[in-house]
Amino acid sequence: MFAAFSNPNRRGPVTKSGREIVEILRAYDLTHTVWSAAQLAGVDPKTVERYVALRDAGRNPFERERRPKAIDPFLAKVEEWVDDSLGKVRADVAHRKLVAMGFTGNERSTRRAVAEAKAAWRAGRRRTYRPWVPEPGLWLQFDWGTGPVIGGRKTWLFCAWLAWSRFRLVIPVWDSTVGTTSANLDQVFRTLGGVPTFVLSDNAKTVTVEHVAGIPVRHPQMVALGRHYGCSVESCVPFDPESKGGVEATVKIAKWDLVPKAANLLTDYRSFAELAGACQVFCDRVNARPHKETGKRPLDRLLVERQALHRVPDVPFALAIGDQRVVDDGQTVRWGSVRYSVPPGHVGQYVWCRVVGEELVVTADTASGLSEIARHALSTPGNPRIADEHYPHHPAGRSILAPKPKPRTPGEIAFLDLGPGAERWLTEAGATGVVRVRAKMAGAVELAALLGDDVIDTALDMAAEAGRFADGDLASIADHLAQVGALGEITRADEAHSVQPGTAGWNDFGR
Template sequence: MFEYRQVLVRMRQGDSDRDIARGGLMGRKKLTTVRREALALGWLDPAQPLPDDATIAGVFGRTPHLPHTCVSTVEPFREQVSKWAAAGVQGTTIHAALQRNHGYTGGYDSVKRMLWRLAAERGVPATTILDFEIADAAQVDFGAGPVLTVNGMSLKTWIFVMTLCWSRHQYAEVVLDQTVETWLACHRRAFEWFGGCPNRIIIDNAKCAIIKACRYDPAAQRSYAGLAEGYGFRIDACPPRDPQKKGIVESGVKYIKKSFVPLREFRDQADANRQLREWVMQEAGTRTHGTTQEQPLMRFTIEKPLLMPLPDVPPVLSVWEDVKLHRDGHVVYRYARYSAPYALVGKQLWLKATDTVIQLFHRHELVATHPRQPRGGRHTVRDHQPPEAQAWLEHDPQWCLARAKEIGPSCHGVILALFNDAVLINLRGAQGIVRLHRKVGDQRLEAACARALAFNSPKYSTVKGILDKGLESEALPQPAAANANTYLSGGRFGRDLHSLMIH
């Protein structure tokens, strides 16, 4: 409208279309149209005031509300294309799908123009600038880090970044993973770097921090909630798919990736972190920030005294995980196994892991404590095993021999004979014979073992059969009794025809 008003003013002053076109305001063909309309409306009379912009726009302005004279070839598929575009499908994929599924024969440029029109119809959502009080908040995020080459192997890394929202001073660290342990440890080192803790930490919905992403009712990871309680900060999770809510740290991550990472060489992780700390203090912290127009370190000198003080004793970094007690009586955590009472087999337990200790809870009751094991390790408490397993583990050959010796020499002889077998181990048979004393007593068991030796049958089934039939009280054949010591010494016992016929 400014250009139209300038043209009308010059026409009212008597300038020709040639002179006006020479000034670059408008072409001669368009000036002819403007002069014709202005004369018809009486706008070139110097005695009359110029019309306002709305009136001029009504005559010369564009009319976007008028329908297009050319209908796009994509128009029949507008609704489907709109759904795909809203879902984030790129234009080339939409064009290929139209050709493949709908027989579309138009070009990609038609699809691209349709996407532009749809975007214009949707409009650009308006946002607002978030203001933060001093020492109120910090934002946290991970970004892709440099690839390290260690011993000929390439290691992918990430960069943990925590930025104070008011001063823009930041803590950054190169890490090898995004596990809960790394997440918690980086928070502790960041608070120690700042010398204090902000009131709240703004994060996205990373799995190491949030187990349920929700706009209204997010659920924090139990380990992270424990850390927040220990340091006194509150967790402020961004709504799902809305990273602009933590745009300060997002910009900080991009700044590190573009300014620090390129054109640098790193020997290992420690060297990368050393260079990163120097860069934060010497370059990033001393630059004039584009938003605050002040140096982050200068503003940090004001913010630091207002941060929450750190606790005298740092809270223990502990990771909580929901685990299941398997049939073997063990849970698995970080490829190591830990036992729990056998009565809880099949139930879900809470596992609390620190750097040195593993604790297991059932319904908030502590049921087991173990020293932390390396990958592939196992720690088993014998009392956690079922009674049968405990008996098997505790009643070894030495226990069986010692207990048999207490019962009597014949029982001891039977157990020795079982363990002297060159083919079978016979541990369960020996345990079974020794346990028979609970039912029949030492005297009957000793007599039954003596009879089994007399008949050269030192077996559990023989001793058990003698006791069941009550044969232990019968007299032993003399030759068998006379040669019992010979059997125990390893010789072979033989009986005469008379004893065979009797028994």
Template sequence: MHHFRQALLRMRQGDSDRDIAAARIMGRPKAAQWRRLASEHGWLDPALALPDDEAIAAALGSPRKASTTISSLEAQRERVSGWVEQGVSGTAIHAALKRQHGWAGSYSAVRRLVADIRSQLPPETTCRLDFEPGEAAQVDFGAGPTLVHPDGQPRRTWAFVMTLAHSRHQYVEFVWDQTVATWLGCHRRAFEWFAGVPRRVVIDNAKCAITRACAQDPTVQRAYAECAEGYRFKIDPCPPHDPQKKGIVESGVKYLKGNFLPLRSFRDLTDLNAQARTWVLDEAGVRCHGSTRRSPLALFALEAPLLQALPAQAPDLGTWHRVSVHRDCHVQFERILYSAPFALVGKTLWLRATDAAVALFEDYRHVATHPRGQRAGQRVSVREHLPPEAQAFFGRDRVWCTGQAERIGPACQALVEQLLADRILERLRAAQGVLALLKPYGQARLEAACARALAHGSAHYRTVKTILATGADLRCDTPAPTPAVYGHTRFTRPATELFAELTPTRIPHPQQDLLH
């Protein structure tokens, strides 16, 4: 439009079309055409005011010529328009037309039609979000390199990235998984890295943070809600399918993948994280950021005092899980069994797991707390959680039997110790049976029965029970009198007398001495 106004001004001054073309304003044919059009509108009169741009544009009309070429896909325009509005790519549209509608044309025809349809759609607009110092941080996961896991198998790592929205300073940590426990631990270490907490954390709708994604009413993981409460920050999940709301950290993850990971080698996860921390401080933190035109560390020096202070005592971060109490009075978590009161068998409880302990809750009521198990298959039990009969069964061990027998009397203690000392047969139940006779017969009779059984050399449960059942422990038996004739045995000689008769020259023979 500027060229047309300049040409019209020179025409009013008396310049010819050749002069206008020499000034490189427009060519002679175009100048001649513009002179005729200006003359028709009376714009060549120097006494009149120059027309405005809108009047000139209306006189010139549309500069584009209508295309006379009709696309071979014109019959499919409506269908293709629907696919384009849904975000389907051109190659997928071309394949669908060939597969579903038998179209044999080239991809170029599809590309031209898609371009024409998109040119008629309203343009996409966006706006940049600005954040005050200490206002927000954005968090995201990105794929990392494949390393050898401690179990010996190669496994992909994941990069946890938290970026302060104002300064663009980052915290980067590579982890093996994206579990809730890992998510919470990364948040704790990130806040300690920044030595402060932002007022708001913008996240994606990952399952470790959001259990139900929704633009208006998302449901937050119970453990993550406790983390936010403990560190005093607000959780701000992005609407579903709208990752641009956290575009700062998205760009940070892309920058990490493009500038840190290539052309580097890592021994293990520890070496990977050590190199990442050095890269953040020595390279990423001192670069001139493309958006702020300042280095992240320089801006972080201004933002750090405006972050919220860390709590005096770090919150006890734990993960919540739904578990069922099995018939053996135990719940299972990560292949480790933890006991629960027998009255809760068949019910579903909440289990809260931290690094050191596991706690069980029935709704809001605390049920039990156990130390965290260390190996798969381990059984962490409290005897009081078992039914009374099971507690009695497991409580009557060897130590219990020995203590009970000692309180009854020395004879009972000797008999029980003899039962438990058997090196061939396990006789714990026999000892328990002997002690069970205390209730129906009393302490005195049981002690007397044990003494009588020991006197007869029959330390058995059935012997003690028979003595008590027949009342033999109540009889006072006296030994039968021995006749005087048996006072001296005829064939019994002491060894001194036997060997005194032997002469030194004779070698004694055992059988001959016995006959003699």
């Protein structure tokens, strides 16, 4: 009887709460009569009829039906604009067009309709992915990330990711040129202990010169590098970083942990060596913890994948990293009739030099592969580039050599054993022309036996800094240290400063 007058396709507002709808349906199941269920639930019989009809038709009685809207006649046109613009049309533009077509609704209704049309358009065109299962020894991906600024100069982070083992490497560099890329790949291969079959990167000019009819044209030096190491240098689809998502994630995580930001509370790096040390700590940490995809440490999986890699050539690829030069006995190389210094430890060895912009980059074959060891601004003949930090044993140049104490007698040995302060005191005293140096050294050793070596060594250091070498100065400083524990600002006695008490205190005498 009920089915005779019920209409499941009837449209109308459904405004009851979930609890009220349950009570209505329960009342009908108890009485099987619309009128009796309406009396029990305290609602109109038509309301009971509507909810029961929705349930019997297989529809959700708790779902509110969509009410007719003023924009409904224009929805087909909105969907057409969204499709023609590939989901990029703006709602305000669509609203102006609809108003010109006779739409009388407000812009809020248009924005909702455009948003729903865009969501439906994207749902039908959402990109799907096939899980990639890499094989050992096949794929290595690399990419560049912007590094921190050191000394006002920009740095780069070269990030490499071995696909099967998930092993990551991050190398800080000053530039991203072809030569630097070649040197970094050599270092990566030697760190991994082998070379994979394919090396994948993006479409940077250092890898892919251009695209002709969609076909990538490789950089000649990258092709030569692949032949040298026995691998194939490939590039991903243009403007599609998802095709090399593994290394993209490596770059993202490296920048999160290494580049100073408010989120990681990192301070600025004082030197490039400090950044290199931070990169090494980062690699050690991420490679030693289990990967969420494999459940194993990348360091352990690398031992397995290394068996599928082929051997790294003994001679590095040198075509893209410059010309060879020999480091002479003066720790310099000659380039364009100009001498450029290099750090110690490379005398008699071959290094590679190349020009990058206005600088000369010197690369050496170290235990970890090719690494940049020096970088100088280009100069002209007769104006060598010598860096003081390359000669730590020759401070202030070769003309002035700081004397190094060499104790011979028991008294000299006992005095210098007090500490670095004693060595500084002896050096300053010798340069100042202090008399009776040996007697004062013996007195310092005697005071140390009474007050302790640390106290006297600190007093000697303070005496050297203040220039106090007279008899009794050391005992006075040591006594002051014993009372206050530390000295304040030290003033060196000279013509501009005097230890004589002033007479300003007598100005108010008798007033």
